[in-house]
Amino acid sequence: MEVPLRPEMFDFHGVSMTNVITDNWDNVQNFKARPDDILISTYPKAGTTWISYIIDLLYFENMDPDRQTSIPLHERVPFLEICVPPLPSGTDLADKLPTTPRLIKTHLPVQFVPKSFWEQRCRVVYMARNAKDNVVSYFHFNRMNSALPEPGDWSTFLQDFMEGKRVYGSWYDHVNGWWEKKQTYSDFHYMFYEDLIEDYEKEIDRLCSFLGLSPSVEEKERVRASVTFDSMKQNKMTNYSTVPVMNQEVSPFMRKGPTACWATFVSQYLLSPVVLIKYTFSYTLSRLAAF
Ligand code: A3P
Numbered sequence: 001m002e003v004p005l006r007p008e009m010f011d012f013h014g015v016s017m018t019n020v021i022t023d024n025w026d027n028v029q030n031f032k033a034r035p036d037d038i039l040i041s042t043y044p045k046a047g048t049t050w051i052s053y054i055i056d057l058l059y060f061e062n063m064d065p066d067r068q069t070s071i072p073l074h075e076r077v078p079f080l081e082i083c084v085p086p087l088p089s090g091t092d093l094a095d096k097l098p099t100t101p102r103l104i105k106t107h108l109p110v111q112f113v114p115k116s117f118w119e120q121r122c123r124v125v126y127m128a129r130n131a132k133d134n135v136v137s138y139f140h141f142n143r144m145n146s147a148l149p150e151p152g153d154w155s156t157f158l159q160d161f162m163e164g165k166r167v168y169g170s171w172y173d174h175v176n177g178w179w180e181k182k183q184t185y186s187d188f189h190y191m192f193y194e195d196l197i198e199d200y201e202k203e204i205d206r207l208c209s210f211l212g213l214s215p216s217v218e219e220k221e222r223v224r225a226s227v228t229f230d231s232m233k234q235n236k237m238t239n240y241s242t243v244p245v246m247n248q249e250v251s252p253f254m255r256k257g258p259t260a261c262w263a264t265f266v267s268q269y270l271l272s273p274v275v276l277i278k279y280t281f282s283y284t285l286s287r288l289a290a291f
Pocket residue numbers: 042043044045046047048049050133136137138140227228229230232253254255256257258260
């Protein structure tokens with residue numbers, strides 16, 4: 001199968017992008033959201049797969065046992081803006097989804113979200129992850145995924161990331177842009193990866209309350225068992241082992257998860273308090289403000 005190899009980055013309305021994201025732009029912008037759609041949004045590597053799988057199971061775990069073993073998660077929760085021919089585009093997959101509600105994933109900065117999602121008052125779940133673990137994860141993901149540009153070495157990648165010059169642009173603008181949207185758009189649930197690790201049950205209860213779901217204790221337990229890091233790492237439907245552009249021998253998709261270590265970041269930027277304040281302090285304040 002023909003796959004794009006290491007596409008070039010370019011400036012797209014002020015954000016670093018590649019053609020894999022922009023080639024289907026008109027269809028993405030004209031996408032017809034439905035009122036019961038749920039948009040799952042993240043900066044890449046913030047735990048998109050984890051939260052997508054949780055929501056998928058909360059809605060559809062009881063529906064059809066074959067679905068859980070035969071349809072990879074990225075087909076159940078299409079990636080709205082992706083376009084890698086000959087694979088079906090994200091918009092095509094979303095248009096053909098047989099389930100209700102449709103769960104749709106995006107990494108777009110908030111200003112690029114198709115307007116029908118807002119017009120239809122779709123519910124939005126955004127998950128943020130701290131910049132340090134996020135950038136380490138993104139670096140390894142760029143190494144193993146040939147649909148992304150070459151990462152270069154770690155210090156170059158880190159510098160690019162800090163300057164907002166990796167695909168999807170600035171982490172800071174992304175988490176902040178969506179945070180600001182939350183202030184004016186009520187059908188919005190903003191979550192933090194770290195909170196989900198620290199107090200999974202509380203976060204799931206908050207999520208269910210937002211979604212209007214009341215799973216039984218047994219259902220919640222089953223979901224919990226399925227979405228542990230180890231279960232998802234073993235599960236071919238969630239570990240991306242079926243995706244040809246990802247070389248898991250270079251770096252597994254499910255890499256470290258909850259035990260991720262950002263020591264490299266800190267050692268590199270220990271002498272830059274401004275950077276640490278911007279990327280750590282303000283993030284922690286937002287986490288506190290979410291309560
Ligand atoms: P690491 O690279 O730090 O391991 P995304 O789905 O947005 O691409 O994010 C992938 C990151 O989320 C990876 O981080 C992955 O290990 C982590 N992740 C996926 N499932 C997880 C789970 N069940 N628990 C904790 N982290 C998970």
